[in-house]
Structure formats: C-alpha cells, structure tokens
Amino acid sequence: MPDKPSLVIANNFHADTIAKLDARYETHHLWRLSGSGRRKLIAELDGRCEAAASASWVCDELVYELSSLRVLSCFGVGVDGINFERAGEAGIAVTNTPDVLDDAVADIAIALILATTRDIVNADRFVRAGGWREGPFPFGMGLAGRALGVLGLGRIGSAVVRRAEPLGLRFAYHNRRAKADVAFPCYDSPRELAQHSDILLNVLPGGAETHGIVDLEVLAALGPEGILINVGRGSSVNESALVQALRRGLIAGAGLDVYANEPQVPAELLTMDNVVLLPHIGSATRETRAAMGQLVIDNLDSWFQSGKLLTEVSGN
Numbered sequence: 001m002p003d004k005p006s007l008v009i010a011n012n013f014h015a016d017t018i019a020k021l022d023a024r025y026e027t028h029h030l031w032r033l034s035g036s037g038r039r040k041l042i043a044e045l046d047g048r049c050e051a052a053a054s055a056s057w058v059c060d061e062l063v064y065e066l067s068s069l070r071v072l073s074c075f076g077v078g079v080d081g082i083n084f085e086r087a088g089e090a091g092i093a094v095t096n097t098p099d100v101l102d103d104a105v106a107d108i109a110i111a112l113i114l115a116t117t118r119d120i121v122n123a124d125r126f127v128r129a130g131g132w133r134e135g136p137f138p139f140g141m142g143l144a145g146r147a148l149g150v151l152g153l154g155r156i157g158s159a160v161v162r163r164a165e166p167l168g169l170r171f172a173y174h175n176r177r178a179k180a181d182v183a184f185p186c187y188d189s190p191r192e193l194a195q196h197s198d199i200l201l202n203v204l205p206g207g208a209e210t211h212g213i214v215d216l217e218v219l220a221a222l223g224p225e226g227i228l229i230n231v232g233r234g235s236s237v238n239e240s241a242l243v244q245a246l247r248r249g250l251i252a253g254a255g256l257d258v259y260a261n262e263p264q265v266p267a268e269l270l271t272m273d274n275v276v277l278l279p280h281i282g283s284a285t286r287e288t289r290a291a292m293g294q295l296v297i298d299n300l301d302s303w304f305q306s307g308k309l310l311t312e313v314s315g316n
Contacts, residue, residue, distance in 0.1 A: 005304050006049035008041075010063050013055035013075045017293030021053060024297065030060055042066050051300055056096050057081040064090055071309065073299045075292055076283075077101060078233055080206030084315025095299040096313045099155060100291035105282035106159035109231045112255030113148075113164070113199060115276045116227045117141040122273055141225070141252075144168030149197030151190055151214070152204040152232060153179065160201060172196055190214060194221040199229060206233035207315075216241035219251050226251045231282050234259035243268045246275065257282050 007025035009018060021027055028045060030038055042062050052063045056076030063069060064086040072094045074082060079096050087094055115121055118140035126137050146169055150157040153173040161171055171184040174193040178186040187193040190213055194200050200222050204210045214228070214237040222228065228251060230237055239260050245251045246269075253274035259265050262280055269275050283289065299310050 005051065006045060007300070008045065008049055008052040008063060008066065008069075010052055010054035010060045011058060013053075014289060014293050016290065017075060017296055018053075020293065020297060021300075025051075025300070030062065038062050051303065053296055053300070055081060059083070061086070064092070071095070071300070071303045073296045073303075074313075075296050078205050079313055079315070080233060080235070082315065088315075093309055093312055094314075095296075095309050095311050097292040097295040098311055098313075100295055101283035101288050102155045102159045104285045104288040105156050105231055106163055108257055108278065108282045109156075109160045109201060109203075109229060110163050112229045112231070112257065112276055112278070113143070113201075113227070116229070116253045116255040116274075117143060117199070121276055141227075145170065146198040147172060147196060148199045148201060149173065149187075149193040151193060151200060151202045153182065154203065156231070157201070157203040160203070169199075190218045191221045194218045194226070195223075197222060197226065199227045202228070202230040202232045202236060204232040204236040206235045210236040212236070212238040212241075214238060214242075216244060216250075219245035222251050224249055224252060228254040228256075230254070230256045230258055232258065234262060239266050239269075246272055 004026040007021060007027050009021065009027055009029050011031045028041055030041060033041060039062065042065055046066055047068050049066060050068050050070040052069055053073045056074035056079045058081040061083065064083060069090065069092050072087060072092050074094060074096045077096050077098050079094065082094055123137050126132060148164055148169045148171050150161065150171065150173040153175050172187060172193060174187050174190055187196060202214055204213065219241060242254060243266055246254065255276040257278040258280055265277060269277060295311060302308055302310050
C-alpha cells in the first residue's frame, strides 16, 4: 500500500507475524535497539505513529511514552504484561487474540491430566531404562467417576470440559459469578472447589486479583490423592506452597505448562518425579500461532480502515 502507516513492534513475539507486519506497514523494531536508541526512535515517531504491536505477556514501557499512540495490538490472550493504567491515561486501546487458541490450550490440559494420572512420562522412562524386564510398572489413577474442578470456567475451561466428558469425569467450578447455563456445581471459593475435586484445573488469568490464589490452603484441601493442573497463568499459583505441598505429600502430583517467572522454573520442581513440566506450549501449534498472528493483523487493519477494533480488551 502507498504511504504505509507506521507501526512500532515492541518485542520479538512471533517471527512469521512480524514478517507479515513488515510487508504491510512501515515497521520499527523497538527491541532491536539499545536503550538510548529506543528513546530516540520513540521521539522520532511521536506525532506520526499511532499503532504498536506487542506480545501480551510483556511490553516495553517506552511505547506508552509515544503520545500519538492510539492502539496496541497484542499477540496472546493473557494481557498481564500490559500496563492498562498507563494505556488508559494515554487513551490507548488494547487488543488481544481470544478464541483462536482455546482448542490448543484445552488439548494440552487434557494431555497433562492423562500424563499425571497415568504417570505417562515416568512410564516412558521405565521402558527406556529396561525396568519392564524387572517387573510391572506401578498402577496409575483412573479417570471415570473422578471430579475435575475447573478454576476459571471461561472459553478454555469449557473446551476442556467438552473434551473430558467422554472420559467419564464429573465436573465442578469456581468463578467470580456463577453461570446460569452450567448444570454442574459452582463453589464459592477455590478452597471449597479443591475440597470437592480429585483434579484441580487452573485456567485463571494473571493479574493482582488472582496472584497466588492457589495457595497452601487450597492445595491441602485438594488432598493427598489430588492433582493440580495449571494451563492458566503461573502467577496464580503460589509456587513455594506448591513445592511444599508436593514435598509433604499434601497432593499427589502436578502438571504445569506455566510458571510465575518464565522461563525460570523452581529448582525443586525439576527434581520431582510426580510433576510433569511443559515449556508453556498450550497455544504452540503452527495453526494456532498463525491464527493468533492473523488476529493481530486484522485488528490493525480494522483500526486503520475504520477506526474500530475487533477484539478490544480492558484490564478489568
């Protein structure tokens, strides 16, 4: 297009999407510059650049100093890396990429449920090490009749429930507000939900409201045969409490795709055989990441063409 609009790209969030943005817009890669170089670029663009693209989980704070910025199109659903206070003060609208990753994350949740309850990772190691020749592998836990408690029954949690129904699981959940169209029980607190669950699935977003909400009290309520699965945000689980609960046998195990300080994983978890650890791959399929990137682009295109956004999100 002639006279391509200017676009600041705050960080290197997805190479294929960034390449498409480079072809559509006059892009400026903020993350490639030094501290002084970044400030110089923001000053040069002020007044003629009104859009930026960023990861949703982290964003260079310098973008908020661009006084002409009006839209921040984010790659990802969880927007705990966005400073909504500064964005609101500056009149910057924020978008994310909901819906397109629900299936992929739900698939990983089911994979973690099966991997933890049937001890899949250790079973693989057992065969490779020749242990099968010495005797049978220890029994796992069946799913039929067990209770899956969903902490945060939104789009992803509902997608997990649909996948888990044929496995014979029972369901319960906790939300800030009960859903009128859900037939299974809603409990008033995470602790009460854990008390009535065999498997506690955390799908909560990040932020101050959910920080450390899965604490030692919740884990103790889950019980010594309970399993914690986390595909939400790592910050919503108190990792020190989780280590303590696993070490003391307050719960049986955990399956984690997210952590509080990624890519750092608590050293104690790395040594535990009853924990399955994944490198935040919930949405990491080629198809899903492509769809997320396309939604970033579609939001920007819509903004420049009509001044409207497709998936605007607030920090509330």
